[in-house]
Amino acid sequence: MRIALPRRLAAPEPSWTRDVDVVVLGSGAAGLAAALAARPVRNVLIVTKDTLDAGSTAWAQGGLAAVLDPTDTFAEHVRDTLEAGAGLCDEVAVTSLVRDAPTAIDYLEKLGAAFDPGADGERALTREGGHSRSRIVHAGGDQSGAEIQRTLDENAINAGVEVFEHAFALDLEFGVSATGRRQVAGVRIAVLGPGGDVVSVGIVTARAVVVATGGYGQVFASTSNPAAVTGDGHALALRAGLTLRDLEFVQFHPTVLWQGVDSTAQQTLISEAVRGEGAILFDAAGERIMQGVHPLEDLAPRDVVAAAISERMAMAVDGVDDHVFLDATGIGERFEERFPFITRACRAAGIDPTRERIPVAPAAHYTCGGIDSNLDGTTSVEGLYAVGEVAYTGVHGANRLASNSLTESLVVGTRVGRNLAWKLPAKVEVVDERTDDEGALDDSMRAHVRTLMARHVGVLRRPDALASTLDALGAVAGKVAGDVTATRRNFEATNILTVAAAVTASALARTESRGCHRRTDVTSSVPAWERHLEVSLDDEGLAIRGGVSA
Numbered sequence: 364m365r366i367a368l369p370r371r372l373a374a375p376e377p378s379w380t381r382d383v384d385v386v387v388l389g390s391g392a393a394g395l396a397a398a399l400a401a402r403p404v405r406n407v408l409i410v411t412k413d414t415l416d417a418g419s420t421a422w423a424q425g426g427l428a429a430v431l432d433p434t435d436t437f438a439e440h441v442r443d444t445l446e447a448g449a450g451l452c453d454e455v456a457v458t459s460l461v462r463d464a465p466t467a468i469d470y471l472e473k474l475g476a477a478f479d480p481g482a483d484g485e486r487a488l489t490r491e492g493g494h495s496r497s498r499i500v501h502a503g504g505d506q507s508g509a510e511i512q513r514t515l516d517e518n519a520i521n522a523g524v525e526v527f528e529h530a531f532a533l534d535l536e537f538g539v540s541a542t543g544r545r546q547v548a549g550v551r552i553a554v555l556g557p558g559g560d561v562v563s564v565g566i567v568t569a570r571a572v573v574v575a576t577g578g579y580g581q582v583f584a585s586t587s588n589p590a591a592v593t594g595d596g597h598a599l600a601l602r603a604g605l606t607l608r609d610l611e612f613v614q615f616h617p618t619v620l621w622q623g624v625d626s627t628a629q630q631t632l633i634s635e636a637v638r639g640e641g642a643i644l645f646d647a648a649g650e651r652i653m654q655g656v657h658p659l660e661d662l663a664p665r666d667v668v669a670a671a672i673s674e675r676m677a678m679a680v681d682g683v684d685d686h687v688f689l690d691a692t693g694i695g696e697r698f699e700e701r702f703p704f705i706t707r708a709c710r711a712a713g714i715d716p717t718r719e720r721i722p723v724a725p726a727a728h729y730t731c732g733g734i735d736s737n738l739d740g741t742t743s744v745e746g747l748y749a750v751g752e753v754a755y756t757g758v759h760g761a762n763r764l765a766s767n768s769l770t771e772s773l774v775v776g777t778r779v780g781r782n783l784a785w786k787l788p789a790k791v792e793v794v795d796e797r798t799d800d801e802g803a804l805d806d807s808m809r810a811h812v813r814t815l816m817a818r819h820v821g822v823l824r825r826p827d828a829l830a831s832t833l834d835a836l837g838a839v840a841g842k843v844a845g846d847v848t849a850t851r852r853n854f855e856a857t858n859i860l861t862v863a864a865a866v867t868a869s870a871l872a873r874t875e876s877r878g879c880h881r882r883t884d885v886t887s888s889v890p891a892w893e894r895h896l897e898v899s900l901d902d903e904g905l906a907i908r909g910g911v912s913a
């Protein structure tokens with residue numbers, strides 16, 4: 364079944380225009396890095412739907428991966444990344460990222476980021492799941508993302524990057540290039556009031572549009588991602604007719620703080636670095652979960668740990684079927700100093716992690732697939748760039764290696780910005796592409812869609828449940844209407860539905876288990892499936908290409 368979804372978000376008529384050289388959608392690490400690098404010679408505007416720091420970047424705990432230890436090598440970082448990516452990484456992209464990673468860390472430090480020092484006064488390096496070496500730099504203990512966001516915010520503002528906060532990117536605007544090809548000409552945005560109502564709609568025209576809207580963790584009811592991460596850039600790209608790749612690969616973080624069955628908001632991540640420091644997973648009966656499952660035991664790659672936990676939960680050990688336990692008591696008093704944010708979050712939930720086991724469960728954490736793009740952010744459309752978690756560059760393949768994502772956001776973001784500083788695409792006039800197929804979904808459907816996704820398109824995926832979820836999402840799509848009030852919540856609900864349908868259709872089509880995509884019917888990878896799935900949206904609905912026929 365092809366699910367029909369709107370081709371444009373329904374919103375009031377534009378009442379103003381604004382022209383800049385470069386417009387960046389989103390203000391996480393990727394968008395800010397791009398804006399900052401382009402700014403010295405370009406007029407750059409960041410459009411961001413909330414405050415500057417509302418994306419995932421500010422929440423990152425572990426840090427950034429780079430080869431900084433003299434005994435570590437690029438070859439080992441590449442090998443660990445390829446191994447996590449389970450056959451679907453682009454080795455050229457991985458090598459390029461790994462080689463530029465140390466320079467990106469130095470650059471951040473020059474901008475003023477303060478990384479935690481080790482005993483020798485050099486940057487401290489920790490190890491995370493899937494890494495064979497200690498190569499993660501961190502800041503503020505477990506507040507690495509906050510330090511990166513602070514550093515980039517300050518530098519972008521000081522450099523004169525203009526920012527529209529509370530401005531929602533709705534859809535791309537297109538024109539025609541001198542060679543007759545469809546080229547991006549700008550973006551239609553809604554300026555939001557304090558309650559998320561629409562104050563006005565306008566069009567920002569630009570010679571380059573950089574999509575840096577982050578991932579889609581909020582498509583799932585259980586997620587470590589903040590409220591702003593609703594897959595808007597993925598949905599906007601689908602509506603614009605672009606191809607997205609490998610959306611089925613959603614990395615579920617094995618350990619978020621479990622706060623009861625009713626908890627549906629962003630859940631506090633209990634970083635892998637806690638296991639890096641020696642914490643161990645147990646089930647409700649006190650049995651170790653990871654022993655004998657993988658040679659790296661509790662530091663096995665995320666998908667392995669998340670699946671082992673989900674399998675243990677499915678066994679309902681001692682009647683407990685929705686969480687397991689992480690024992691970090693062995694870290695002792697050092698825990699509070701090393702993990703101040705996690706300590707505060709646990710204590711707020713009534714748990715003392717230095718003395719008690721922490722209840723944990725898997726939750727949607729990172730989206731490996733995205734807008735098909737290159738390691739310089741270019742896409743199939745002239746003038747359109749994609750960077751950060753919204754982009755598919757080939758670096759993460761079927762599963763992201765921990766802490767490679769912030770590194771990728773910075774490296775690729777900076778490349779895009781520098782390239783745009785060097786050369787801008789030609790300007791094209793906006794051509795009116797309005798269609799009858801405009802609509803939006805009322806926000807009252809959001810919880811239903813997110814719950815369906817968490818229950819049936821989570822860590823372990825049953826084919827019958829995927830098929831019935833796709834039907835259910837098709838029924839929700841039938842409720843999209845042209846007269847739904849234009850508000851942030853309704854725009855987001857429409858985007859969540861669009862992405863949910865694309866993820867579910869992709870997960871149903873990939874009839875194997877690979878990386879972070881685990882099917883219950885085919886539990887191992889199938890060699891013929893060492894290929895990518897593409898998803899796009901046209902007037903007939905969602906279409907999947909690239910699969911293996913049964």
Ligand SMILES: Cc1cc2nc3c(=O)[nH]c(=O)nc-3n(C[C@H](O)[C@H](O)[C@H](O)COP(=O)(O)OP(=O)(O)OC[C@H]3O[C@@H](n4cnc5c(N)ncnc54)[C@H](O)[C@@H]3O)c2cc1C
Binds near residue numbers: 394532753766
């Ligand atoms: C709890 C947590 C811990 C993590 N820890 C690590 C880690 O230790 N190391 C690591 O490498 N990665 C980590 N990650 C992943 C990493 O943080 C992200 O992959 C990375 O920050 C993505 O950066 P980004 O700039 O692409 O997106 P984001 O930082 O998510 O920014 C997206 C931006 O787009 C804006 N936006 C979204 N939609 C719209 C719209 N329609 N219009 C306008 N603006 C919009 C948002 O408001 C936001 O400003 C973690 C993620 C989480 C959630």
